[in-house]
Amino acid sequence: MSVLKVLFVDDEPLIREGLTSVIEWNDYGYQVVGTAENGKVGLEKIRTLRPDVVFVDIRMPGLSGIDMVKQAKQEGYSCKFVVLSGYSNFSYAQQSIRLGMESYLLKPVDEEELIPLIQHLQKKCMSENLLHSQINEYETMTEMEEWKEFLQGRKKNNSWLKQYQDGTFRIASVTFIDQPEKSWVEGKIDTDQLYKYVWIDQVMYLLFKDCDVASIKRLFLSSSRLMATKHHQFQFMEEGTTIEKLPVIVNQLKQLHRLHFSYGNTTILSNKELVSENHYLAEDWIEEVCRSIEFEDDNKLDCYFDEIEKYYQANQYQSRRIVTELIEITKDIYTKLSKANTDIHIPSNEEMAKIICDSQTLQELLSSLKNLLSQTASEIIGFACNAENTIEKIIEFVEKFYYKDLNLKVIADLFNYNRSYLGKKFKKQTGNYFHRYLDIVRMEKAKYFLVEEDLKVYEVSEKVGYSNNDYFYKKFKKYVGVSPKEFQKRHRKQHA
Template sequence: MLRVLLVDDEPLIREGLASIIDWNSYGFQVIGTADNGRSGLEKIREWKPDVVFVDIRMPGISGIEMVQQAKEEGFTCKFVVLSGYSNFSYAQQAIRLGMESYLLKPIDEEELIPLLERMRIKLKQEKMLEKQLRDFGSISESSKWKQFLLENNRDEDWLQHFRRDTFYLASMTALNDTSSEQITSKLHDGVKEVFHYLWKHDTLFMLFRNLQFTEVKQQLHDLTVSMEDRSLQFQLIEDKNDIDSLPSAVKDLHCLQQFTFAYGDRLILTENDLKADEGDPFEFSKWLEQVCLMVEFDQVDKLDNHLIQLQFYYQRKKYAKGRIIAELIDKMKSIYQELSKSNHSLTVWTNDELVDRFTSAHQLADIIEEIKQQLLDLAHQINGFASDHDTIIDKMKHYVDYFYAKELNVKVMADLFNYNPSYLGKKFKAETGSYFHQYLDAVRITKAKELLVGGSDKVYQVSEKVGYTNQDYFYRKFKYHVGISPKEFQKQSRSTESIKGE
């Protein structure tokens, strides 16, 4: 609907004009009235009508003066003069001011309707032309920014307009199939301070002009909240740029975009978020052994830490998405293979299922969650403490190899595996040649030797780590098995390593 304002100091004229025809049926809506030129000018400023019918002679500011002031202020609405005087001088002024028409009071319905139809067509054409020009200007400006930022083509005259400005550059990638049209429509409402948008393929570049970094980051944060779409990730360069350094910042953004898969759980990714390739080395064989034992012996509450280690490993390595997926598929197959050695009837994902599940994930965190759910399912299937007559001793030894630091004895093991303690102790001795406590001591002393040689722990710390809470008892056991005290063993071992190093 085209909006109409009626300005006349005579109430009967205002009311009569408002009701003389069914305005809506001709595409118009009377949005209000004013009883003098000053009030009319205020309402033009406030409501920005498309058409204003104005009495040419009113007390205070005349209709001519009101129209003149409105045009000087840049308002482009159509003006129709109303007058009770057939005076050509008024018509001349109206024409000079570019008024649409000149109607004599009382208003004739047959004269008003053709005028409205002409104005409706004219306004529609003007609005269409205005939109085309606006779109052309936007396209032209967009083209210049695209050539400069993405193709490094410089227009020095155009760049001069931005020499005194500073910029921050961000980009946005969609981790799923959200369309650019959906995103753009939301962006127009969500980011008020963005200076320029630029799409390239499925990536949106966002340019912020003369803002502080905290303001830019807050804008992006607010947008992530308002869009309610966890599949979108923003990449943000933290350095402030002048116009000349922007193409280099685009290259930095491209680098950040390579990590959207590994860091997909970050809503706003900056260079400072990237983990350096440092810290404890990730030994997959050790990790695999520990994870399989957790699954087999109902220690799934500890899985989260190991899965976080796995996620951090791939974030530090900065591998591409394809390589991460391929390696994680291979790791899952290794877990299946290891667990199947003592659990032959496991139901696991096929190779095709692994590929489908992992390749359809939008981010590394999704795959880690898939792995967790599969491991929980395997733990539920296995029940590692359930065993038959032929496998019970192997499972006991397997348990001791991993949980040697716990308080263990035959009774504890019998309770875990639901056996009679006396029977289990005799069976263990018969199959291994050692009593259970002898086997446990041998495992603990072997682990203690490894810690004394390869670590920086003191003797009492090693004692506790391998399951001996009494240090004197640990000394006696160690000397019995090794022939010397833990302290002497540590000293000799380190002396030998020092000689080798020379």
């Protein structure tokens, strides 16, 4: 039960002291918050202390008790007033009744008369507080329903929006994978900084008025630290708008909700942070992944998985389609790997199901699949070959790792062959000595980088495995017939 605050206003010190000690106020659910020696001070303390019950002397020098009560009521204070007077005059009682006084007590106050009165006042205050609470809750619910209907585009009569015409609005939402209690969410977000917040189903919409983007993002980051235990995401439309256009923005936010799975590692997903350019998976993507696994090239494997992440984000596929496709892709990878590596462990349906169930976002799913494939890579001897496919394996390796510090000795060691024997075998099958074949591959790659990616000569030199620019320059001119710069210029002219 709430404690009621009580204030005593009387110009006689003995009366004020007597009232504070005549009974144990705490025993009856009251707290004495102060006293005042006249009506002026009493009014000031009503404003600052906001008491529930005020005992006031009806006749005081300066501002009388009657005038103090009138002024307090005009200012909207709803405390209960009890008149104290040493005069048994019915006219005073009539005035106090007209002012809505609760009772009229003669001084000195009798304890037996006081206790029933304050018990009655307490019940009355509690009843009114409960009623006010219910009314406020109803009004809040009614307002919330109006906003919900409006934001969903269902409210036809929007005349009530006139009060919100001024200002620029921005709207965001916060979604969770596992829905927590709404009160828990409200406790983690600083709602004092919001203009309004509205729950629609399990999504909390956050409305800001005349608030810059940077301030809104700071609020999100602050709230995210408090909600670290829950997997959540803020979706945010950065452009400001008028109040009437908010339902359109809500529909755009709903599209961001659907991308929660694909952008699960993004705390604040705004419309400006979506992958907008087209992304396609190369036809040989699975083959390239298999090569990376066979030769345990984790860097390349990371790049291929970055590609597929961007691919799904750009195409904005739903989570169910993404999961289904990734299962099929993983099966295809293992099918291809198992043809040349019959002893590898192929994950069972139960293992795949566990990975999927444990992954709440695309990033978690890709990370788990990549870890699975990395474990498989440790089971594969990428350089193992037989007499029939040795040179094919070496060619495949050179095509993939041309930029590394390669020579015949390195290749012979990797593939467990005698250097001299391997050199002769390579020349016989390809028609080129190894070092020449490596140069040819590098020059073809260099031409591609000069033309298609328009890189500088020194950048190309590094990308194809030459640390010395002059050496690269001489090699390129020897094989191509012109310098790298001249080759680049001629191509630009031809396609100008």
